[in-house]
Amino acid sequence: MAKFKPLNENQLVMLPISLQNQIVPGTLEHTISRVVDEHIDLSVFDARYNNDETGATAIHPKILLKVILLAYARGMISSRQIERACRENILFIALSYGYPPDHSTIAAFISSMQDEVQSLFSNVLLVCEELGLLDGTHFSLDGVKLSANVSKEWSGSLDELKHKRDKLKEKIEHVMAEHAQADKQPEVEVERQQKQEKRLQRQVERLTEFLKDREPKLGSDNKEIQSNAVDNESVKMPTSYGVIQGYNAQALVDSKHQVILAAEAFASQDHENLEPMLDGAKKNLKAIGKGESYFEAKELTADSNYHSLNSLTVCQDEKIDAYIPDIQFRKRDARFAEQERFKDGVHGRQRPETKTTPFTLVDFSFDADKQVYICPQGKELTCHAHNQVNRHRTYDVYHARVQDCAACPLRARCLSKPSTSRRYLSVQVDSQSPNLIDEMKAKIDSEDGKRIYARRLGIVKPVFANICVHKRMHRFTLRSKTKVDVQWRLFALVHNIGKIQAFGTLQ
Ligand code: SF4
Known part of the structure; x- marks a missing residue:
């Protein structure tokens, strides 16, 4: 009969572990650790701590920042997951110096970082600049719509939400009436009804609290749009996979190594975001010593969702060599003549067939x-x-x-x-100034325009693939624009640190 070594689980083993040796040079965790230790100005967090005379010692912001950045890079976004990793995963244990922060400390640190995140982002951008990762000749702008930490169920006009609250009240009365019969029912059923009653009561309280003195939320045309009782700054947005309640996360990317120059989450459509994104990028670049005219004469590509008179005017005022096509540009491109999806002239959409041509x-x-x-x-x-x-x-x-x-x-x-x-008929008003829309059409239809615009896909799309697929940033876990903005910028930050690891050599 074969002999085996004993299977004895009941034994104590002491393993000598050097935390320092776990962080291997060349890995992302090593780069995060070095960037945070040597290149990020952590004094921006000093004002948060007021325990120099009394109180317990706090977890160092260096620890929190390191474990959060590594967790985001590994697709862990929940603070409870991060806390668990700090207790179980040797890399997180090493980065936290053996002091695992609890989930409430992690969540509070992230959600209150709106004043510091700008400085952290500029610090990392400066490292990218010093390592020669920025090219500064071509930039691409794009965005992704991500769900907020809310349900569409809590969205509606104020009247709809009031109606919903009244319905819930009726339902509570119904459940309570059922509850009155409880002594005839098994205990488990009574318990279920009590839980349901409490849940409904909480929902009514939430809606009542939200509707108290609430003014309707207005859209750009001054008409009421849907409010959301949980995160009223989030908005309903159409996407290719349906309508979501969320935010539009934007990134402006440099062409050389796809370093993000600016990242911000908005509650608005793409065509409204070009100007604030350029302003945000200029602010970040100013912090690393670049002038106001950094974008002058440089190429900027963005898809047709950014095409608007305002976007083109901004690019003209900033003297940017912009390539932002209109929605019909594929239809005019002979290379797409045989492609069905562009035959009706609407990029990416199908129009129902009409029997006769409508009057234009x-x-x-x-x-x-x-x-x-x-x-x-x-x-x-x-x-x-x-x-x-x-x-x-x-x-x-x-x-x-x-x-x-x-x-x-x-x-x-x-x-x-x-x-x-x-019948209504809209007629374009002729302007004395050059028509920017027509100029952009001619530019995009030119051979150079097509060639330069084609670079966009390879520059900006991998950035979103990295953050949303590889780092699993599918939806925000925080509420309110300020907090989701912090979360998005931290993902942009860790993306840039990944570029430092892949293409730079820290001295
Ligand atoms: S504008 Fe009115 S009246 Fe004239 S063709 Fe159209 S539908 Fe007929």
Whole structure:
């Protein structure tokens, strides 16, 4: 019969471990440790601690920063996960010098870092600059919409939320009525009903508290948009996989090694974020000694979601060589002529097929004497509003009379929906200044424009893949714009430290 060594679990083993030897040079944890020890100014945290005379000793911010950065790099975002790692994982134990912080200390440190995170980001950016990781000739801007730590269930107009609260109150009464029969029910069922009652009560309290003296949240057109009773700064956003309640996390990236120059989370659409992102990048670059005109004459690429008159004007004012295409640019590109998704002219979207071509501006003639447009049915469209501005242009709006359109045999072809009462026609207003939209179209359609714009994918997309897939940043775990902004910047910070590890040599 075969003989084996004894399987004795009941024994004590003492293993000599050098914490220092766990942090092996060349690894990410070693780079994080050295960057935090030698290049980050931790005095920005001094004001937080007031225990020099009395009180217990605190966990050093160096420890907290190191373990949080390594945890984010490993895809651990929950403070409880980080706490566990600091007790079980030898790398985290080494980085925390054997003093594992608890989850509430970690969570409080991250969520109160809004004043310090800017300084930390600039410190790391300076290391990237000193190691020659910045090229400074081409930048790409992009964003990703990430869910907030809330449910869409808590979103709605104030009236909808009041209605929801009233429904919950009714439900509580119903549960309480059931509860009154409790003595006839098994104990486990009574317990379930009590739990349900408490949960509903908490929900009603949350809504009541939120609705107290609450003003409606207004959108850019001054109409009420949905509020959220849990994180009212988050907004509903359409994405390719459905509508989410969340934030739009943005990053401006340098082309050489994909170092992030600026990162910020917004509760707005891409086309509103180019200007604040450039401002944020200039602030970071100023902190490392770069001038205000850093972006002058440099290339900037961003996708068609950033295309707006305001974005193009900002780039013109900053003298940036911008490449920001309009939504139709693929349709004009012969290389995409055979691709179905661009045939209808809408990048990435399909439009339902229409039997007839709808009437457009070319089907209407202008009567200069009367200053009206004449429709294909011979009816007059008078000016309804002058100098309206959207993200692309300034335009006048003309409209037909309701009674003309009501009896018109061409209604189906002329009106966008059968329920529309009259035809509206928007006409672009000619401007004396060069038309930036047309200039950008010509630039993007040129051979150079196509070549330069094509670089965007390779520069900025891997950054989001690294953060959102490799580092598993799928959704924010904190609430409010300030806190999710800190979380996003910390991910950008750890991405940049990864670049230092991969391409730089710390002296
Ligand atoms: S629907 Fe109205 S605007 Fe259009 S063709 Fe008929 S009358 Fe003219």
